[in-house]
Amino acid sequence: MKDKPIVVLGGGISGLSAALELLKNGKKVVILEREKEAGGMARTINESDYYLDFAPHAYHSTDPEFLKEIFSLIGDELEERSKDVRINFRGKYFLYPLKARDLALNMNPLLTLSALTDFIFAFPKRKSRLDRSSEDWLVNRFGRTLYEIFFGPYSAKVWGVPLSCLSPEFAAHRIPYPNLWNIIKNSLIRKKDTNDTHPYAPLVKKLFYPRKGAGRLPKKMQEEILKNGGEILLGYEAKSIEILGNKVVRVKGEREGKEITLSPESVIFTIPLPEISKMLSPSPGKKIADLAKKLRFRDMVILSLIVKGRPVLSAQSIYYTNKLFNRLSEINLYGGIEMVPPECSLLTLEMTCAEGDYLWNMEDDLLLGEILPYLEEEGILSKEDIVFHKKMRLKNAYPIYLRDYEEVMGGILSYLEGIDNLRLCGRQGFFKYIDMDLCWKSGKELALNILHGGSRIPLKELTYQERLFF
Numbered sequence: 001m002k003d004k005p006i007v008v009l010g011g012g013i014s015g016l017s018a019a020l021e022l023l024k025n026g027k028k029v030v031i032l033e034r035e036k037e038a039g040g041m042a043r044t045i046n047e048s049d050y051y052l053d054f055a056p057h058a059y060h061s062t063d064p065e066f067l068k069e070i071f072s073l074i075g076d077e078l079e080e081r082s083k084d085v086r087i088n089f090r091g092k093y094f095l096y097p098l099k100a101r102d103l104a105l106n107m108n109p110l111l112t113l114s115a116l117t118d119f120i121f122a123f124p125k126r127k128s129r130l131d132r133s134s135e136d137w138l139v140n141r142f143g144r145t146l147y148e149i150f151f152g153p154y155s156a157k158v159w160g161v162p163l164s165c166l167s168p169e170f171a172a173h174r175i176p177y178p179n180l181w182n183i184i185k186n187s188l189i190r191k192k193d194t195n196d197t198h199p200y201a202p203l204v205k206k207l208f209y210p211r212k213g214a215g216r217l218p219k220k221m222q223e224e225i226l227k228n229g230g231e232i233l234l235g236y237e238a239k240s241i242e243i244l245g246n247k248v249v250r251v252k253g254e255r256e257g258k259e260i261t262l263s264p265e266s267v268i269f270t271i272p273l274p275e276i277s278k279m280l281s282p283s284p285g286k287k288i289a290d291l292a293k294k295l296r297f298r299d300m301v302i303l304s305l306i307v308k309g310r311p312v313l314s315a316q317s318i319y320y321t322n323k324l325f326n327r328l329s330e331i332n333l334y335g336g337i338e339m340v341p342p343e344c345s346l347l348t349l350e351m352t353c354a355e356g357d358y359l360w361n362m363e364d365d366l367l368l369g370e371i372l373p374y375l376e377e378e379g380i381l382s383k384e385d386i387v388f389h390k391k392m393r394l395k396n397a398y399p400i401y402l403r404d405y406e407e408v409m410g411g412i413l414s415y416l417e418g419i420d421n422l423r424l425c426g427r428q429g430f431f432k433y434i435d436m437d438l439c440w441k442s443g444k445e446l447a448l449n450i451l452h453g454g455s456r457i458p459l460k461e462l463t464y465q466e467r468l469f470f
């Protein structure tokens with residue numbers, strides 16, 4: 001008899017990666033995915049013959065294993081580009097990561113002097129000061145001026161909470177901290193940028209994008225899963241995880257009122273972690289439910305615009321510190337060149353929000369009406385250029401690292417450790433702000449862990465890679 005299946009909850013990159021590795025090693029796998037398509041946040045949707053992504057989803061990584069995998073699956077579909085982003089700050093456009101020469105030339109001289117003085121004074125003290133929050137982390141490294149004029153307001157808009165409420169770990173992982181000496185050196189000497197190194201932080205500069213949208217990778221992974229005998233139940237929402245003793249014995253899912261029951265060998269949980277307390281049966285109790293409620297996500301709406309002309313923007317993405325939207329991007333500049341007709345461009349505008357708030361509920365036309373005047377004013381486009389628009393919703397887009405989140409996670413994880421065959425995985429399952437490469441890795445490592453016991457790397461400690469701030 002072929003064994004009981006390993007049941008994977010959620011068919012995003014993490015779940016697909018775990019499933020594929022298990023199948024290649026002879027395991028039986030069933031994936032339950034709530035949406036009608038797999039791919040999660042990295043999927044591409046087809047709407048009126050246009051391909052739309054949930055904002056740009058570029059494949060960038062320093063992990064040779066991940067790069068080898070994406071090339072073996074969709075290598076001939078990938079376009080390669082160098083990362084090229086700007087920040088619109090007080091109406092002016094700046095290179096990002098910030099360059100001292102660019103700042104000095106374009107910013108108000110008094111403000112530049114104040115920011116620079118603060119930054120230089122903060123530099124020697126950065127290690128000796130206590131970081132209790134992301135605000136502390138930033139002020140201790142960049143000085144108060146840059147924090148007040150830039151990081152503070154932008155982050156409050158994106159996260160919906162001040163940086164003083166966020167754990168220092170958040171800033172440490174998301175914000176490249178430039179070395180003062182490198183800034184001075186790179187500002188004085190015009191050093192030629194190499195293709196894959198960054199002057200201030202070991203960031204990935206090279207990126208890859210499938211011509212027909214980021215979702216090509218999960219689509220291909222899905223095909224491989226089916227070829228290897230895996231089962232993907234689309235449109236099925238996982239509803240309950242039943243425990244007997246210290247094991248999961250049953251998982252129940254539902255599609256349009258129709259229930260399905262599976263008896264798993266083990267369960268891989270890649271859906272948002274806070275859901276777990278509602279799904280476990282018997283219930284883990286009030287303490288765990290209360291902890292789960294403390295893990296918060298930021299939701300997002302994305303306005304996709306198909307616009308006449310190509311290219312429309314001067315960079316792949318522009319970040320805005322004081323507009324309704326956080327980032328304006330042109331997907332064809334990332335390499336998604338076959339998502340809309342060649343005479344058009346695909347723009348996306350990202351707005352963080354909370355499910356049910358006014359942005360979340362606003363009708364598509366009203367949202368476009370809110371944004372259009374600014375785009376017209378800046379000469380980016382006019383109403384007549386827009387051939388199609390669609391508002392897309394993305395729940396649980398970003399985990400919010402509130403100051404006590406590590407303690408909260410610790411409480412939940414120690415409870416779950418008591419269930420032998422239930423394993424967490426991926427961005428949502430781990431409540432970890434990781435990108436697609438690390439999601440893929442977390443799935444693969446977990447599969448290897450299940451297959452061979454032990455782990456090549458401690459799964460809870462998947463290293464973050466330094467990323468651009470936003």
Ligand SMILES: Cc1cc2nc3c(=O)[nH]c(=O)nc-3n(C[C@H](O)[C@H](O)[C@H](O)COP(=O)(O)OP(=O)(O)OC[C@H]3O[C@@H](n4cnc5c(N)ncnc54)[C@H](O)[C@@H]3O)c2cc1C
Nearest residue numbers: 010012013014034040041057058237238271426427435436
């Ligand atoms: C705006 C934005 C831009 C990004 N850009 C990049 C980028 O450029 N490069 C990069 O590498 N990464 C990027 N990321 C991160 C990337 O999207 C994620 O790291 C990755 O897609 C997460 O994969 P996952 O499988 O862990 O989670 P998800 O993709 O969220 O997958 C979880 C799956 O679980 C399903 N699910 C939820 N509840 C249930 C249930 N009860 N039953 C069954 N199924 C359920 C969901 O439908 C979903 O398919 C970006 C993220 C965002 C929000």
